[in-house]
Amino acid sequence: MEDEIKDLVRSSLRQALAASPRNIDATLAKFDWQELVYTDEGFAFTALFEEQGYLAADTNSLDIVVATMLGLDGRAPVLWPLDASSSGEEIGGSGVMLVDGVALRGELDANGHVLVPVGGRMRMVAVSSIEEAALAGMAHGSAWVRARVWGTPTTDFGPWPDVEWRARLALASELVGVTRRIIDVATEQVSSRRQFGRPIAANQVVRFRLAEAHVEMVGARALIAAAWEDRMPAAAGWAKAVAGSTHDAVAKHAMQVCGAIGLSDEHPLPGLVRRGLVLDALLGSASPQQVRIGRELLAQQRNGESQPAPAYMAVGRF
Numbered sequence: 001m002e003d004e005i006k007d008l009v010r011s012s013l014r015q016a017l018a019a020s021p022r023n024i025d026a027t028l029a030k031f032d033w034q035e036l037v038y039t040d041e042g043f044a045f046t047a048l049f050e051e052q053g054y055l056a057a058d059t060n061s062l063d064i065v066v067a068t069m070l071g072l073d074g075r076a077p078v079l080w081p082l083d084a085s086s087s088g089e090e091i092g093g094s095g096v097m098l099v100d101g102v103a104l105r106g107e108l109d110a111n112g113h114v115l116v117p118v119g120g121r122m123r124m125v126a127v128s129s130i131e132e133a134a135l136a137g138m139a140h141g142s143a144w145v146r147a148r149v150w151g152t153p154t155t156d157f158g159p160w161p162d163v164e165w166r167a168r169l170a171l172a173s174e175l176v177g178v179t180r181r182i183i184d185v186a187t188e189q190v191s192s193r194r195q196f197g198r199p200i201a202a203n204q205v206v207r208f209r210l211a212e213a214h215v216e217m218v219g220a221r222a223l224i225a226a227a228w229e230d231r232m233p234a235a236a237g238w239a240k241a242v243a244g245s246t247h248d249a250v251a252k253h254a255m256q257v258c259g260a261i262g263l264s265d266e267h268p269l270p271g272l273v274r275r276g277l278v279l280d281a282l283l284g285s286a287s288p289q290q291v292r293i294g295r296e297l298l299a300q301q302r303n304g305e306s307q308p309a310p311a312y313m314a315v316g317r318f
Contacts, residue, residue: 001040006047009036013051021057025064025075033068042169042228049170050221053177056275058143060104062170067115069166070122070157078115079103079147080167080282097125099149102282106132106145114149117160125151138274138281165236168283172224172236172243178276179217179243179250185268186210186254189261206257213250220246237289244286247276 009031016027028048036044048061060077067076079101099116108114110130116123129150135142157163187210190200200206220243227235251273255262262269280286 001043006043009043010047010051013048014055017052017055017057017059021052021055021059024057024059024061028061028064028068033065037065037069042225045166045170046173046224046228049173050177050180053174053179053275053279054181056178056181056272060143062167063104063115065170066163066167069163070115076113076115076124077103077105077108079108079149081117095152096128096150097153099125099151101147102135103132103145103147105143106134106147108132108147108149113154114151115157116149117164118153120160122157122160122163123153124155124157125149125153127151139278140274142275142278144278161233164283165231165233168236168240169224169227171279171282172220172227172240175240175243175247175276175279176217176221176224178272178279179213179220179247182247182250182254182269182272182276183210183213183217185272186213186257186262189258189267189269193261200257209253209257213253216246216249237284238293240283241286241289241293244276244280245290247280248286251276 012031013027017024020027033044045065048065052059052061062080063076063078066078070076079099080103081101097116097118099114099118101116103114108127108130110127112127113124114127116125118125127149131148133146134140135144135146190206190210193200220239223242224239227239251269254269255273258267258269261267264270
């Protein structure tokens with residue numbers, strides 16, 4: 001795909017997300033999402049979710065692209081697991097499942113269906129009962145809800161890892177978009193705020209912090225691109241872990257250079273920091289994922305495995 005077309009797609013997605021984020025399904029249909037994915041899956045996911053992250057747009061696009069990928073009409077909601085593995089368990093051999101997770105919108109239908117990972121498989125569950133509660137803490141104010149669903153599994157859509165690795169790369173790109181916005185917000189703040197007769201941005205330490213933040217972001221973006229080329233679940237896990245830790249590092253740089261205003265809810269920075277922390281938590285946050293990755297590498301070394309490192313390991317922090 002030519003660079004001019006990619007720029008046009010990004011620009012169009014940005015405008016659509018800014019104008020009407022709740023109608024993202026219509027936008028993706030207009031773009032012929034399936035054709036775009038068929039042409040360049042990595043770019044399609046990266047462009048959509050990085051722009052969504054930059055605008056901090058609250059959409060259910062992750063549900064839509066997963067449903068589309070599974071051959072559905074794009075309107076099947078997904079109940080995302082809290083522990084990055086399986087969210088379902090059978091109740092006393094009755095065939096009824098209790099599934100627990102996060103819905104990106106509080107629009108689950110008590111007489112409808114929901115997609116959930118059950119026993120390592122992606123299953124459709126016919127809903128019989130729902131309990132929902134608004135999320136608090138860092139997710140306060142978002143459209144996400146905590147949901148417990150009782151129902152009966154029906155259609156099997158294949159292995160959950162086939163969905164999970166793509167979802168992790170989507171979330172990684174969204175984290176990069178949030179991180180990019182944080183850098184822009186911090187840059188604008190230090191350029192406009194003056195101290196001792198000159199912009200704060202003129203101070204060398206401020207420039208260094210923002211330069212480090214930019215390098216962190218570019219490295220995370222490069223790792224996501226390498227993971228799309230590798231197309232393995234391990235690569236996607238590494239990319240999301242690095243994107244999460246990158247957001248954390250950049251947020252700290254930004255809060256340091258912005259000073260007290262960066263802690264006020266009147267400023268956009270705190271909201272972007274919270275948004276990134278919530279995205280990082282979905283499907284496994286950076287810290288436990290890094291611990292897991294380290295243990296796997298050590299286990300391989302103890303077992304005498306000496307295979308060449310994949311491409312994604314040559315990019316980023318690891």
